[in-house]
Amino acid sequence: MAVAPNTPLLSRLVSASIAIANHAGGVIREVMKRGELGIVEKENARDLQTEADRAAQRCIISSLSKCFPKITIIGEEGEEESKSTSGIFDPASVPVVNINCPTDLSTLCEEEIVVWVDPLDGTSEYTQGLLDHVTVLIGIASGGKALGGVIHQPYYNYQNPGADLGRTVWGVVGGDVGGMAVQPPPEGKLIVTTTRSHSSVTVNDAINAVGPDEVLRVGGAGHKVMLLLEGKAHIYVFASPGCKKWDTCAPQAVLEAAGGLLTDIQGSPIPYHSAAPHRNSTGVLATAAGLHHDTYIGKIPQNVKDNLKA
Ligand SMILES: Nc1ncnc2c1ncn2[C@@H]1O[C@H](COP(=O)(O)O)[C@@H](O)[C@H]1OP(=O)(O)O
Numbered sequence: 001m002a003v004a005p006n007t008p009l010l011s012r013l014v015s016a017s018i019a020i021a022n023h024a025g026g027v028i029r030e031v032m033k034r035g036e037l038g039i040v041e042k043e044n045a046r047d048l049q050t051e052a053d054r055a056a057q058r059c060i061i062s063s064l065s066k067c068f069p070k071i072t073i074i075g076e077e078g079e080e081e082s083k084s085t086s087g088i089f090d091p092a093s094v095p096v097v098n099i100n101c102p103t104d105l106s107t108l109c110e111e112e113i114v115v116w117v118d119p120l121d122g123t124s125e126y127t128q129g130l131l132d133h134v135t136v137l138i139g140i141a142s143g144g145k146a147l148g149g150v151i152h153q154p155y156y157n158y159q160n161p162g163a164d165l166g167r168t169v170w171g172v173v174g175g176d177v178g179g180m181a182v183q184p185p186p187e188g189k190l191i192v193t194t195t196r197s198h199s200s201v202t203v204n205d206a207i208n209a210v211g212p213d214e215v216l217r218v219g220g221a222g223h224k225v226m227l228l229l230e231g232k233a234h235i236y237v238f239a240s241p242g243c244k245k246w247d248t249c250a251p252q253a254v255l256e257a258a259g260g261l262l263t264d265i266q267g268s269p270i271p272y273h274s275a276a277p278h279r280n281s282t283g284v285l286a287t288a289a290g291l292h293h294d295t296y297i298g299k300i301p302q303n304v305k306d307n308l309k310a
């Protein structure tokens, strides 16, 4: 369906990203259904890539760059999977989502935009059949800031036969959140979410220091931020250099659109310029809306912060 004339670029980009992320979710389910995952080890045995990561990236980058040829797009799975034009999807073939754009972001042009794409977040969990941990992440940045994001959960509802499979949540900082009803976490206790597959002594030291009543060890950066948005956890603590910009850009934008905050473990903003290092070497700490972020940053021990110097 055609977009109304004069629609700001950011609104068009978020709407197209919703459609493309949905389509990529179908690609991910299709690979799992066929059962030939084509698993490759990247940097080490805890860093895997499957045919679903590759095919979803081909689909997302080719489709986005066809619609927006001058934006910079950086995908987790690298150059080869970014050049391909196979699996292209035209977002104009599905209804437009009307996205409000804050006035100060309404004049952005394509050259000012960097899109960070994680075609499949939670790859370890995907290979282990923990399908509800998987998300597709498309994060939109400008001026080094995460401004818009789409989190698609291809397996949302997969344990409820008959219910609609998959859901897509989006947000624009200073604008709206859509695709879900954001819920506050319970009062009177502290639930922390963290990694289940990339733990370390430093990761656990940081968690213990914030004094949790409960720790939810789940896969994926997108999935953990969804737990904050769903009111199932209060904070996400990952004192490790394992996450990259494509893991955090979209979740950060959606969380901050909902009133939360995502920074590194020192409380400093994560920069999203195209030249920024891919690795979030100083870790990640995110808080749901209504929490006092600096209080938790203040509880992270100095030795943990020192272990994660840029
Ligand atoms: N040590 C690591 N090596 C590779 N990727 C990592 C590492 N730590 C975290 N990640 C990425 O960050 C996401 C969140 O981490 P975790 O699930 O451990 O909390 C992972 O799903 C993975 O993204 P991806 O699955 O897209 O490769």
Ligand SMILES: [Mg+2]
Residues within 6 Å of the ligand: 047, 048, 049, 076, 123
């Ligand atoms: Mg990966």
Ligand SMILES: [Mg+2]
Residues within 6 Å of the ligand: 118, 120, 121, 122, 221, 246, 247
């Ligand atoms: Mg990831």
Ligand SMILES: [Mg+2]
Residues within 6 Å of the ligand: 053, 076, 118, 119, 120, 121, 122, 123
């Ligand atoms: Mg990934």
